[in-house]
Amino acid sequence: YGYVHWLQAGDGALAARERLSKKPIQAQPLVVGDTVRDALVADLPGVTRDRHYGVCRTGARPFVVVDTGGLSGVDEGLDGLTAQQVRLAIEEAQALVFVVDARDGLLPQDRNILDELRRSGKPLLLAVNKTDGLDLHDALAEFARFGIAAMLPLSAAHNRGTEELIAALLPVLPEDAHEELAGGADDSIRVAIVGRPNAGKSTLVNRLLGEERLIVSDVAGTTRDPIRVPLERDGRKYTLIDTAGVRRKARVEEAVEKFSVIKTLQSIAAAQVALVLVDARENLADQDLTLIGHAVDEGRALVIAVNKWDGLDAYQREQCQRALERRLQFVDWAKTVFISALHGSGLRELMRAVVRAHAAATKELGSSDLTRTLEQAYQSYQPPLVRGHAPKLRFAHPGGNNPPTIVIHGSRTKHIAPAYQRYLENFFRKRYRLEGTPVRIVFREGE
Numbered sequence: 001y002g003y004v005h006w007l008q009a010g011d012g013a014l015a016a017r018e019r020l021s022k023k024p025i026q027a028q029p030l031v032v033g034d035t036v037r038d039a040l041v042a043d044l045p046g047v048t049r050d051r052h053y054g055v056c057r058t059g060a061r062p063f064v065v066v067d068t069g070g071l072s073g074v075d076e077g078l079d080g081l082t083a084q085q086v087r088l089a090i091e092e093a094q095a096l097v098f099v100v101d102a103r104d105g106l107l108p109q110d111r112n113i114l115d116e117l118r119r120s121g122k123p124l125l126l127a128v129n130k131t132d133g134l135d136l137h138d139a140l141a142e143f144a145r146f147g148i149a150a151m152l153p154l155s156a157a158h159n160r161g162t163e164e165l166i167a168a169l170l171p172v173l174p175e176d177a178h179e180e181l182a183g184g185a186d187d188s189i190r191v192a193i194v195g196r197p198n199a200g201k202s203t204l205v206n207r208l209l210g211e212e213r214l215i216v217s218d219v220a221g222t223t224r225d226p227i228r229v230p231l232e233r234d235g236r237k238y239t240l241i242d243t244a245g246v247r248r249k250a251r252v253e254e255a256v257e258k259f260s261v262i263k264t265l266q267s268i269a270a271a272q273v274a275l276v277l278v279d280a281r282e283n284l285a286d287q288d289l290t291l292i293g294h295a296v297d298e299g300r301a302l303v304i305a306v307n308k309w310d311g312l313d314a315y316q317r318e319q320c321q322r323a324l325e326r327r328l329q330f331v332d333w334a335k336t337v338f339i340s341a342l343h344g345s346g347l348r349e350l351m352r353a354v355v356r357a358h359a360a361a362t363k364e365l366g367s368s369d370l371t372r373t374l375e376q377a378y379q380s381y382q383p384p385l386v387r388g389h390a391p392k393l394r395f396a397h398p399g400g401n402n403p404p405t406i407v408i409h410g411s412r413t414k415h416i417a418p419a420y421q422r423y424l425e426n427f428f429r430k431r432y433r434l435e436g437t438p439v440r441i442v443f444r445e446g447e
């Protein structure tokens, strides 16, 4: 993913970001409190509550947008706590969008913010928001004094200008990092090791590699991007895509600081299998679920490793297992393995699960067999009628793998409810034993 930092000056930016990530607007929140705001943008909470990440998929290439918020406070300027957040985000970003409010005009603090942005040396775009009903020329003229060449009018609330904004951003974003990360085609299984800070990612990677190959790569610049680590184990080749950096046991603060949502997203995009590491002592945190949800959205095969199992007593283990059962229902096809990265237990089972998930994700399916399975599924349970007519499902063929994609041709397919789609997914999953991978169903109207 490319990565764009979204700076907001005024609540209009919220709506703009909202449009960018094409999420449904649940209310009319142009003047919003924190709760509504969170509900809207909290698709990928960062380590702190002040940075929110979302993936924009409306353009030719997806990119990550982060919204730091809080810059509108006149008194705080860039000096408070949020400023620190903003700086971290700026450092991480590959392009910056500064959103100003056309109706407020140029505010004194805007100039301070701008100076800071310029110092970063990153591509900078000025989006002048709330231009609906205004003379565009006048609206922009006011901000022309900033001297930023890349200036765009926006009316986020009316969804105007966002396409142009995306079009302006894409050329300044570097080519997808994940293509390079994914590397040339070899026969290794690409596994992204992801998880919250301190879940034990480094410990796991080091354990898998064997202590003697432990590399310290904490030199500035080397930990910025996820790295590829080749691994051979039990006659199998893997490429671990590691976000933590292979390093010695890091101090806790250091780990937190090093955690990057962007790196995590890049790793998942570059991998075939997402290995999500969760800390057993924390049961399952919301961020873990968000991460898992993201891996599924990306279509990645998934293995969940519950780490630090060694530190739990019988009662705690039961509590943890219950929490997992309850909260992981939406990925009940994914294997959960209990491990101790520290002591090395459960790792054989873990890697076996990775191999299986990968095999399922890359399984070749045949058209005639898929169509037969579709007929069986359709006969045992038909989609509910739509105005007296049943949607018809005629035949199926494969549409690619990782994730396995099944293209189904029929009529009135757009009326098929999500529940029926899930039914089909599960039917195909059972029939082809597609354990450990999401299954994607795509409907096509007509022949």
Ligand code: GDP
Binding pocket: 195, 196, 197, 198, 199, 200, 201, 202, 203, 204, 244, 249, 250, 255, 307, 308, 309, 310, 311, 339, 340, 341, 342, 343
């Ligand atoms: P990362 O931030 O995800 O890379 O996490 P680290 O690998 O740096 O681990 C964070 C802390 O958890 C370290 O103090 C590790 O020693 C500890 N840790 C990692 N795995 C285990 C485990 O299996 N059991 C126990 N008890 N501690 C672990």
